[in-house]
Amino acid sequence: MTPRTVMHLDMDAYFASVEQQCNPALRGKPIAVIGSGARTVVTTASYEARKSGVKTGMTVFEVQRLCPEIIFVEGNNAKYTDTCAELAGLYRRLTPLVEVFSVDEAFLDVTGSLALFDSARAIAQRIKAKIRRDFGLTCSVGIAPNKLLAKLASDLHKPDGLLEIAPGEVAAFLERLPVSKLCGIGEKLAGKLSALGIHTCGELGRTAPGLLRHRFGIIGEVLHRMGRGEDESPVVALGSEPDAKSIGHSMTFSRDISQQDILEAYLLQLAEMVGRRVRNSGFLGRTVSLTIRYADFTTFTRQHSLRDPVQGSLEIYRAAKQILRSIRLQQAIRLLGVSLSKLSRHAGQMPLFPKEQRWQTITRAMDRINNKHGDFAITWGSLLNRYHHRGVISPAWRPEGVHKTAFPNK
Amino acid sequence: MVVYLNEPIQVGAVFKKSGVVPRWFLYHGKKIRIHEVTYSWKENIGQALYHHFSVSDGMNLYDLMFQPERLYWRLAAIEDAAP
Numbered sequence: 492m493t494p495r496t497v498m499h500l501d502m503d504a505y506f507a508s509v510e511q512q513c514n515p516a517l518r519g520k521p522i523a524v525i526g527s528g529a530r531t532v533v534t535t536a537s538y539e540a541r542k543s544g545v546k547t548g549m550t551v552f553e554v555q556r557l558c559p560e561i562i563f564v565e566g567n568n569a570k571y572t573d574t575c576a577e578l579a580g581l582y583r584r585l586t587p588l589v590e591v592f593s594v595d596e597a598f599l600d601v602t603g604s605l606a607l608f609d610s611a612r613a614i615a616q617r618i619k620a621k622i623r624r625d626f627g628l629t630c631s632v633g634i635a636p637n638k639l640l641a642k643l644a645s646d647l648h649k650p651d652g653l654l655e656i657a658p659g660e661v662a663a664f665l666e667r668l669p670v671s672k673l674c675g676i677g678e679k680l681a682g683k684l685s686a687l688g689i690h691t692c693g694e695l696g697r698t699a700p701g702l703l704r705h706r707f708g709i710i711g712e713v714l715h716r717m718g719r720g721e722d723e724s725p726v727v728a729l730g731s732e733p734d735a736k737s738i739g740h741s742m743t744f745s746r747d748i749s750q751q752d753i754l755e756a757y758l759l760q761l762a763e764m765v766g767r768r769v770r771n772s773g774f775l776g777r778t779v780s781l782t783i784r785y786a787d788f789t790t791f792t793r794q795h796s797l798r799d800p801v802q803g804s805l806e807i808y809r810a811a812k813q814i815l816r817s818i819r820l821q822q823a824i825r826l827l828g829v830s831l832s833k834l835s836r837h838a839g840q841m842p843l844f845p846k847e848q849r850w851q852t853i854t855r856a857m858d859r860i861n862n863k864h865g866d867f868a869i870t871w872g873s874l875l876n877r878y879h880h881r882g883v884i885s886p887a888w889r890p891e892g893v894h895k896t897a898f899p900n901k
Numbered sequence: 902m903v904v905y906l907n908e909p910i911q912v913g914a915v916f917k918k919s920g921v922v923p924r925w926f927l928y929h930g931k932k933i934r935i936h937e938v939t940y941s942w943k944e945n946i947g948q949a950l951y952h953h954f955s956v957s958d959g960m961n962l963y964d965l966m967f968q969p970e971r972l973y974w975r976l977a978a979i980e981d982a983a984p
Binding site: 509512513514515565569570573574626627861862863864865866868 | 903937939940942943944946947948949953955957962980
């Protein structure tokens with residue numbers, strides 16, 4: 492098998508760097524990008540802020556205590572998602588195998604492009620120069636024989652780094668590297684491995700697969716291969732991703748809510764957001780899930796499977812409402828989420844009765860209007876006072892397909 | 902602080918091979934010269950595409966919005982450059 496050359500590109504402090512590029516007065520200063528809600532947290536901190544210990548997920552209060560000179564900037568998701576789409580376009584001029592891993596990360600399989608350029612390093616330098624010139628941003632690049640090692644390489648040299656792990660250097664590179672540096676091995680798993688006397692990737696790679704399988708089950712084998720720097724997962728090109736397993740939306744409220752009528756109005760809004768994406772993607776789904784997060788952050792999900800697959804917002808709403816009504820709420824609610832899963836592309840049963848046919852006609856007309864003029868241009872009367880939130884960029888967001896969602900600015 | 906306006910404005914711009922570069926705009930009868938286009942991005946609202954330009958006059962930051970299909974400009978927002 493021909494060895495692959497995979498590149499991982501990671502934009503440095505992405506949202507914060509975009510904001511510093513937009514506003515010259517922010518450059519070189521500690522800034523934190525936050526959401527628009529009253530109970531927002533930091534989504535990205537600039538490198539200047541990170542020096543003071545500011546991290547993603549901290550509250551405004553925590554950040555102010557650590558770094559009194561911090562400047563908070565309200566994020567603008569349309570800026571970040573459009574830049575991501577532009578970057579994907581730039582990468583695709585160099586190789587067709589581009590996998591957008593998240594809004595600020597991408598994998599490129601450049602094996603087939605090497606004949607056109609001097610080397611993978613030359614491709615990486617070209618990309619870095621173009622991103623700096625066109626966007627004023629920096630990125631860190633890792634080059635390696637697979638995705639696992641390419642991501643590791645980019646993580647090890649940040650910001651503005653470029654690190655290549657050649658196939659012949661893998662074993663020496665991993666020998667003394669802590670297992671926690673590998674993508675997929677978090678603090679908890681690293682602790683369990685440590686209890687077995689496994690601290691480095693070298694030690695992990697030398698541990699018998701049977702022992703790891705016995706201790707960790709099916710992932711034991713995977714861990715053994717990770718320790719040896721082996722990963723055969725392909726770079727899945729944009730547009731070739733497997734079909735979505737579920738489509739969902741959630742919203743965190745600016746204050747905790749316990750009133751049933753208000754919660755049900757938000758359920759309708761979420762059902763409409765889910766329904767529109769489901770219909771626009773040509774899916775139907777059978778299982779409606781409702782996620783609830785209480786004020787104390789206790790989070791749980793309840794599901795309801797329908798007899799027939801649906802795509803109408805009202806059907807999704809009714810199922811979600813039935814779940815909500817079946818739960819005896821223990822506390823006020825901080826976050827509500829609705830999703831539809833068991834997706835299929837079957838056309839389903841055509842409506843036979845006049846009432847259902849009318850609903851289908853109304854839904855199609857509403858979708859056409861909203862597709863043309865924007866979400867909620869026409870909507871249910873009970874949603875006139877709907878919850879206005881800009882949302883967050885989900886890890887599943889992609890610049891194309893069913894996972895592309897819009898983020899209107901105000 | 903960002904102030905959201907969404908007001909129609911007149912803009913002087915150069916349409917280059919590489920894209921549109923706004924040079925000045927009229928706001929409340931005052932001509933504001935653009936020192937720097939600091940960033941640009943696109944946004945879809947329904948089928949309508951909007952090009953945003955974050956521009957600086959050296960004092961403030963402005964978010965200019967251009968709608969290429971109907972050829973109009975709007976001043977989307979103003980922000981004090983110095984936080």
